[in-house]
Structure formats: structure tokens, C-alpha cells
Amino acid sequence: MALILPAYPFPHTFAEGYYATNNPFQKHGPKGFTETKMIGVRKLFVRTDLPGVGQDEYTASIDESKKSVTIRTWPPPPGINIAFHPRIYKTTTHLKCDCCEIGSFTHQVSDGVLRLVITMTPINNQDQIPDVQEEGRHRFLHDTDNYAAEFTGHTLLVHPDLLLPEGSPPRMAYAFKQLPDGSAHVSLDMPGVSKGYFTAEVEDGTRVIVTGRAPAVSHDSNGRFYSAIAATISNPTGTNLVFTVEGGPENGVLRLNIRV
Numbered sequence: 001m002a003l004i005l006p007a008y009p010f011p012h013t014f015a016e017g018y019y020a021t022n023n024p025f026q027k028h029g030p031k032g033f034t035e036t037k038m039i040g041v042r043k044l045f046v047r048t049d050l051p052g053v054g055q056d057e058y059t060a061s062i063d064e065s066k067k068s069v070t071i072r073t074w075p076p077p078p079g080i081n082i083a084f085h086p087r088i089y090k091t092t093t094h095l096k097c098d099c100c101e102i103g104s105f106t107h108q109v110s111d112g113v114l115r116l117v118i119t120m121t122p123i124n125n126q127d128q129i130p131d132v133q134e135e136g137r138h139r140f141l142h143d144t145d146n147y148a149a150e151f152t153g154h155t156l157l158v159h160p161d162l163l164l165p166e167g168s169p170p171r172m173a174y175a176f177k178q179l180p181d182g183s184a185h186v187s188l189d190m191p192g193v194s195k196g197y198f199t200a201e202v203e204d205g206t207r208v209i210v211t212g213r214a215p216a217v218s219h220d221s222n223g224r225f226y227s228a229i230a231a232t233i234s235n236p237t238g239t240n241l242v243f244t245v246e247g248g249p250e251n252g253v254l255r256l257n258i259r260v
Contacts, residue, residue, distance in 0.1 A: 002241050002260045004184040006176035007207065007229040009156075017154035022049065023173055024156055025188055029214070029224030031151035033159055036093070037143045037221065041135045042100060042120040044093075044142055045219040048161070049191040051112040051173075051252040052087045058109060066101035068094040071114060087171050091161035095120065096141040099134070112191040112252015115218050146221065176231065183259040190214065190226045191252035200230065200256060202243045207232045208258055212249065231258055 009024035011017040018024050020031035035047040050058075050073060058073040070093075075086035093116060095102065103121035107114065120138075158170040173189035190198070192214025200210045212226040235241060247256040 002237075003234040004178070004182070004258050004260065005232045005234055006174075006184075006186075007232050008176075009174055009228060011154055016152055018152065018156060020151055021153045021155060021157045022151065022159075023189060023191075023226070025173065025190060025212075025226040025228040027225050027227055030146035030221050031148075032144065032146045033157075033161070034091075035144055035146045035221060037219070038135065038139045039117070039219050041138070042122070044095075044116075044118040044120060044138075046093050046114075046116040046118065047218075047220055048091055048114040048116075049112065049159070049189075049252070050089050050091070050109060050114050050161075051189040051191045053089065053109055053112060053114075054251050055109050058114075060105070060107045062102050062105070066103075068092050069102060069105055069107075069116060069118060071107070071116075085168075085171065087159075088163045089159070089161045090163055093118065097138060099123065099137075110217070111194045111214070111249065112189075113214075113217075115220075117219075174228075181259075183257060184231060186230045186256045186258065188226075188228055188230060188254045188256075189252065190249060190254050192217070192224055193226065193249045193252065193254065195248050198249055198254060200245045200247075200254075202233070202245065205233065205235065205241065205243070208243075208245055208256070210254060210256070212254060230254075230256055233260070 020026040022033045039045045053073045071091050073089045100120035103119045105118040107116050175187045177185045190212040193212035198212040203209045208230040210230045214224040216223045244259045
């Protein structure tokens with residue numbers, strides 16, 4: 001009898017660890033849960049991974065000081081069939097300069113990725129500062145280096161904006177569930193990957209290999225590429241078996257049903 005077994009992620013190399021400690025499946029592209037950069041003198045772009053969140057499953061608000069924007073998500077409505085406990089996030093973007101406040105912002109969530117564009121308004125006559133000088137200061141304060149070595153290592157990080165019920169373990173990027181009929185449901189976080197940008201196949205009858213490509217959207221600095229072993233298959237009898245792998249990306253999470 002064949003068994004479908006979990007394939008928990010492991011470091012890509014023993015020397016360096018995971019390419020991106022925010023996601024064990026990422027192999028190329030910018031790293032980190034959040035990327036921020038100025039896209040003009042007073043416009044700030046923010047990209048944040050929120051795997052599992054749909055496009056209408058969040059609220060966005062500016063605080064009273066007009067110095068920060070908060071995004072809060074909520075679980076899917078009752079009746080939606082999900083194999084694992086839903087995740088809820090609360091993420092806040094603060095302006096790091098003292099010369100501006102938030103005038104307006106736009107926001108969108110697609111394929112498990114939040115993208116914000118914040119328009120900053122000068123205060124205290126700061127509009128008299130030359131644009132070149134102000135843009136340079138803003139870039140120094142707000143731009144992140146998402147290829148920095150600090151994002152590579154041996155320890156996977158828990159999403160800093162994930163809200164956890166007291167006593168609950170954090171939900172990580174990989175989840176496996178054995179079903180009563182012997183099949184398995186697997187989920188892998190691949191933020192930014194949509195239908196048509198993933199592959200899933202059984203290799204040598206022993207493991208399920210998946211890949212995902214998240215192209216650059218809007219002001220993303222670059223795209224991201226993911227690959228992983230989603231599950232392994234134990235077949236002690238050595239007989240030829242037919243495997244089926246069904247599913248695909250949903251809100252930045254690759255959800256697969258594997259059957260023998």
C-alpha cells in the first residue's frame with residue numbers, strides 16, 4: 001500500500017541556509033515579508049506578503065495622526081471550505097520622516113500580496129525644501145534592501161504581522177493533512193503566484209514537485225520564483241501506481257490534493 005508523506009522544507013544549502021528566511025520555497029528574487037521604496041518625491045510604495053488573504057478580506061485605515069496606515073484582515077466567511085485554520089494579519093506602515101503626513105493612499109490585495117501607494121503631504125513648510133534633497137532623505141528613511149544578507153539564514157521566521165490566538169502555534173509556510181481515504185491535502189505559501197504560473201508533477205513515482213512564478217506587478221522591484229517538494233510517496237510493493245495531483249494557487253497559497 002502506497003503512503004503519501006509530508007515533505008517539510010529544509011535549507012537549500014547547509015552553509016547559507018534558506019535563500020529567504022521569510023519563505024522556505026523561494027529560490028530567486030527580492031526577500032523579506034515587506035518591501036518599501038519611494039517612487040517619487042512624496043510617494044511611498046509598500047509590498048507585503050499576506051498569503052491566504054483574498055482581495056475583499058481586509059480593511060484599510062489612516063490613524064488620527066496621519067502618520068500610519070493599518071491593514072487588518074479577517075477570515076473567510078462561514079461555509080468556505082478550507083483545510084487549515086485561517087490566518088489573520090494586522091500590518092501597519094509608518095512614515096519614518098517628521099516632515100510629512102499621509103494625504104491619501106491606494107491599496108490592493110491580489111494573489112496574497114498587499115500593495116500600498118501612500119501619497120505624503122509636507123507639513124511645517126517643508127514644501128520649501130528642494131525636491132532632490134527631500135527625495136534623497138525619504139529614500140534613506142524608507143527604502144529597503146531586499147537582497148541583503150540578513151534575509152538569508154538557517155531559521156525560518158514567523159510572519160511579524162500574523163495575529164495568533166493565545167496558546168496557538170504559528171502557522172508556517174507548509175501544511176500537510178492526511179485524509180481518511182489515504183489522500184493528502186498540502187498547502188505551500190507562494191505569494192504572488194496565480195493560476196497559470198505554477199507546475200505540479202509526480203517525479204519518479206516518489207515525490208510531488210511544484211514550482212511557482214510570481215511576476216513583478218506594479219512597482220515591485222522584481223519577480224519571485226519558488227520551488228519545493230510538496231510531498232513524498234512511499235510505495236513498498238514497487239507496483240506501478242497512478243497518482244493524481246489536483247488544485248492550484250489561491251490567494252498566494254498553493255493548495256493541492258494528492259491521491260493514489
